Amino acid sequence: xxxxxxxxxxxxxxxxxxxxxxxxxxxxxxxxxxxxxxxxxxxxxxxxxxxxxxxxxxxxxxxxxxxxxxxxxxxxxxxxxxxxxxxxxxxxxxxxxxxxxxxxxxxxxxxxxxxxxxxxxxxxxxxxxxxxxxxxxxxxxxxxxxxxxxxxxxxxxxxxxxxxxxxxxxxxxxxxxxxxxxxxxxxxxxxxxxxxxxxxxxxxxxxxxxxxxxxxxxxxxxxxxxxxxxxxxxxxxxxxxxxxxxxxxxxxxxxxxxxxxxxxxxxxxxxxxxxxxxxxxxxxxxxxxxxxxxxxxxxxxxxxxxxxxxxxxxxxxxxxxxxxxxxxxxxxxxx
Amino acid sequence: xxxxxxxxxxxxxxxxxxxxxxxxxxxxxxxxxxxxxxxxxxxxxxxxxxxxxxxxxxxxxxxxxxxxxxxxxxxxxxxxxxxxxxxxxxxxxxxxxxxxxxxxxxxxxxxxxxxxxxxxxxxxxxxxxxxxxxxxxxxxxxxxxxxxxxxxxxxxxxxxxxxxxxxxxxxxxxxxxxxxxxxxxxxxxxxxxxxxxxxxxxxxxxxxxxxxxxxxxxxxxxxxxxxxxxxxxxxxxxxxxxxxxxxxxxxxxxx
Numbered sequence: 001x002x003x004x005x006x007x008x009x010x011x012x013x014x015x016x017x018x019x020x021x022x023x024x025x026x027x028x029x030x031x032x033x034x035x036x037x038x039x040x041x042x043x044x045x046x047x048x049x050x051x052x053x054x055x056x057x058x059x060x061x062x063x064x065x066x067x068x069x070x071x072x073x074x075x076x077x078x079x080x081x082x083x084x085x086x087x088x089x090x091x092x093x094x095x096x097x098x099x100x101x102x103x104x105x106x107x108x109x110x111x112x113x114x115x116x117x118x119x120x121x122x123x124x125x126x127x128x129x130x131x132x133x134x135x136x137x138x139x140x141x142x143x144x145x146x147x148x149x150x151x152x153x154x155x156x157x158x159x160x161x162x163x164x165x166x167x168x169x170x171x172x173x174x175x176x177x178x179x180x181x182x183x184x185x186x187x188x189x190x191x192x193x194x195x196x197x198x199x200x201x202x203x204x205x206x207x208x209x210x211x212x213x214x215x216x217x218x219x220x221x222x223x224x225x226x227x228x229x230x231x232x233x234x235x236x237x238x239x240x241x242x243x244x245x246x247x248x249x250x251x252x253x254x255x256x257x258x259x260x261x262x263x264x265x266x267x268x269x270x271x272x273x274x275x276x277x278x279x280x281x282x283x284x285x286x287x288x289x290x291x292x293x294x295x296x297x298x299x300x301x302x303x304x305x306x307x308x309x310x311x312x313x314x315x316x317x318x319x320x321x322x323x324x325x326x327x328x329x330x331x332x333x334x335x
Numbered sequence: 336x337x338x339x340x341x342x343x344x345x346x347x348x349x350x351x352x353x354x355x356x357x358x359x360x361x362x363x364x365x366x367x368x369x370x371x372x373x374x375x376x377x378x379x380x381x382x383x384x385x386x387x388x389x390x391x392x393x394x395x396x397x398x399x400x401x402x403x404x405x406x407x408x409x410x411x412x413x414x415x416x417x418x419x420x421x422x423x424x425x426x427x428x429x430x431x432x433x434x435x436x437x438x439x440x441x442x443x444x445x446x447x448x449x450x451x452x453x454x455x456x457x458x459x460x461x462x463x464x465x466x467x468x469x470x471x472x473x474x475x476x477x478x479x480x481x482x483x484x485x486x487x488x489x490x491x492x493x494x495x496x497x498x499x500x501x502x503x504x505x506x507x508x509x510x511x512x513x514x515x516x517x518x519x520x521x522x523x524x525x526x527x528x529x530x531x532x533x534x535x536x537x538x539x540x541x542x543x544x545x546x547x548x549x550x551x552x553x554x555x556x557x558x559x560x561x562x563x564x565x566x567x568x569x570x571x572x573x574x575x576x577x578x579x580x581x582x583x584x585x586x587x588x589x590x
Contacts, residue, residue: 174491176506177390271507291568307497327537 001042001135002062003333005094006069006086007054009106018330020077023048027123036131038072043125045134049118051107058135061091095139095333098324102147104112105316106155111156112311116147119176137231138332155183156315163191163301165335167275168198170244173275174294184241186210186218186234186255187248191277195245196224202244208241210234212248243273246282259285260293269294275301337385338441338448340405341361343436344378347371348410352430368426369417372410375433379407391452395464399446399552401587404465406436408472412520416476416513424503425513428479457534466528467548471583473521477514478580484510488570507574511569514576515562521553544586551583 023031030045035044035055043058055073059065064089074081085222089097102119123140126132134139150156175181181193183204185196188211196207207226214230221228223295226237229237238259248254260272269292276283276297288295327333351371360503382403386394410433417425440446487504490496504510529552532545558575559565567575 020403024427042409049527130565172506173487173504211488265566269568270566271569288492291570296494300494304494313495 003094005089022052029129032126032131033129043173046093048120098143099146103150164195181242183243184208186246188248192247239266247277254282344375347375355427360464393461402436402440412476463531470521477517481576547586
C-alpha cells in the first residue's frame with residue numbers, strides 16, 4: 001500500500017483558496033470518511049488548520065488515487081483552484097512531510113506546538129470514523145513519535161526572530177507575567193505600536209502614549225485602549241511604568257539619565273525596561289548605567305533577533321536529521 | 336543509622352542537582368529535581384528524628400547536627416517556595432549547598448557517634464536553637480535566589496541572552512519577590528529565636544554567640560526595613576542578602 005499526501009498551505013495558496021477547503025474540527029472525521037469513497041483511496045485522514053488543509057491517503061496505486069483526489073478537489077473549488085496551489089508527496093516524502101508538520105517546522109510560526117494537537121485530533125477523528133487502517137495508523141503513530149522526539153531533543157521553539165517578539169520575551173524575563181506591568185510609548189511610530197500591541201497581547205496592564213503631536217498620541221492611545229499623555233508631561237508618568245518604548249524622530253536624546261534619576265526613589269528602584277527603537281537614539285546611553293534599568297536599542301534587539309534566526313536555522317537542520325534517521329530506522333514507507 | 340540516612344539524603348540531593356542540570360540541554364525538562372528533594376527531605380526528617388531521640392532534645396548538639404538541621408531547613412523552604420513560585424531552577428542551585436552541608440556533616444568526627452541524652456530540657460533553649468537554625472534555612476535560600484538574580488541581572492545588563500542558563504532562569508521579578516519573602520520570613524523566625532534566647536537559662540548576660548545572633552538579626556532587619564521603607568536597587572538587595580548570610584555563618588563559630 002502506498003502513502004499519498006495532497007495539500008495546500010500558507011506558502012502555496014492564498015487565504016481565499018484555503019478557506020474553500022477549510023474543515024471545522026467537528027467535521028474532520030466525516031470528511032475523512034467521504035475521502036475513502038473516492039476511487040482508488042483505501043484509507044484517509046483530513047487535516048485542516050488555519051494555515052493548511054492536507055489529505056493523507058493510503059492507496060494501492062498512488063498515481064490513480066492522486067488523479068481522482070485532484071478531480072474531487074477541483075469539483076469543490078472550480079476554476080479558482082490552480083495546479084500550483086497544491087503540493088503532492090508520495091511514500092517516504094509524504095511521511096517526511098507529515099513528520100515536519102507534526103514537529104512544527106513546516107508552520108508559519110516555526111516550532112509552534114499547537115499543530116501537534118491539531119494533527120492528533122484529525123487522526124483521532126478519522127480513526128473513529130473507521131477511515132484509517134494499518135498504513136495510515138503506522139504513518140501517524142510514527143509521526144507523533146518523531147514529533148515528540150524532535151521537541152525533546154531540539155530547541156526549535158526557542159529564540160525570537162523579530163524586534164517586537166524579542167522585546168516581549170525580554171519583558172517577560174524581567175517581569176514574569178506582564179499583567180502587573182505598565183507600558184509607556186514615546187513617539188507613535190509603527191514599530192513601537194507593534195511592540196506595544198505585542199506587550200498588550202501578553203497581558204500588559206495599561207499603556208500610556210505620548211507624542212509631539214498630541215492628536216497622534218490620542219489616536220494611538222485609542223487604538224491601544226490606553227491613555228494619551230502630553231509630550232511635556234511624559235516624565236511625570238515615568239515613575240509609574242515598567243516598560244518604556246521610544247521611537248521618536250527627534251535628532252537628540254529624549255530620555256536622559258537625569259529624568260530617570262529624578263524618579264528612582266519614587267519608583268522604589270523597581271526594574272525599568274527601556275526599549276529604544278529610534279535612530280538616532282532617543283534614550284541616552286548613560287540611562288543604561290543605572291542599576292535597575294535594562295536598556296536595549298534597535299541594534300541590540302536586531303542582533304538578538306538575528307541570533308534567533310541563526311539558532312532556528314541550525315535547529316531545523318537538526319530536526320530534519322532526526323526525522324530522516326527515524327524514518328530510515330523504521331524501514332517503513334519505502335525508506 | 337542516622338549517618339547512613341544522611342548519606343542517602345545526600346545522594347538524592349546530588350541526583351536532584353544532576354537531574355536539574357539536564358534541563359540545560361535542548362528541550363530538557365527539570366522533572367526529577369523536585370521528587371529527589373522530597374525524598375531527601377523525608378530522609379532528613381529521619382536523621383533528625385533519630386538524633387533527637389538519642390539526645391532527648393532538639394538535635395542541635397554538635398556541628399554535624401547543626402549542618403543536618405540547616406540542610407533540612409533549606410530543603411523545607413525550597414519545597415515551600417520553589418514549586419509555588421515556579422522557580423524550578425532554584426532546586427539546581429539549592430542542591431549543591433545542601434549536598435555540601437550534608438557531606439561535611441557525615442565526615443568522621445563531625446557528628447557525635449554516641450551523643451549523651453540530656454536529663455533536663457530547657458524549652459526556651461530548645462526554641463532558641465530550633466528557630467534560629469530554621470531561620471538560617473530561609474536566609475540560605477534567599478541567598479541562593481539572590482545569586483540567581485545577580486547572574487540574570489549580569490546577563491540582561493551585558494545583553495548575553497543566548498545561553499541555556501539565561502533561558503532557564505526564572506524572571507527577575509519572581510526572584511526578587513522570593514528574596515524579599517524569604518528574608519522577611521527568616522527575620523521573623525529569627526526574632527522568635529532571639530526572644531527565646533533571652534528567656535532561656537544562660538551562664539552570662541550576653542555570650543558571644545548571642546551577640547553574633549543579634550547582629551545577624553539586626554542586619555537582616557536593616558535589609559528588610561530598607562526595602563520596605565525607602566526601596567533598594569535589586570542588585571544591592573541581592574548583594575546584601577548574600578553578604579549578610581555569609582557573615583552570619585560566623586554565629587556557628589561561637590556555638
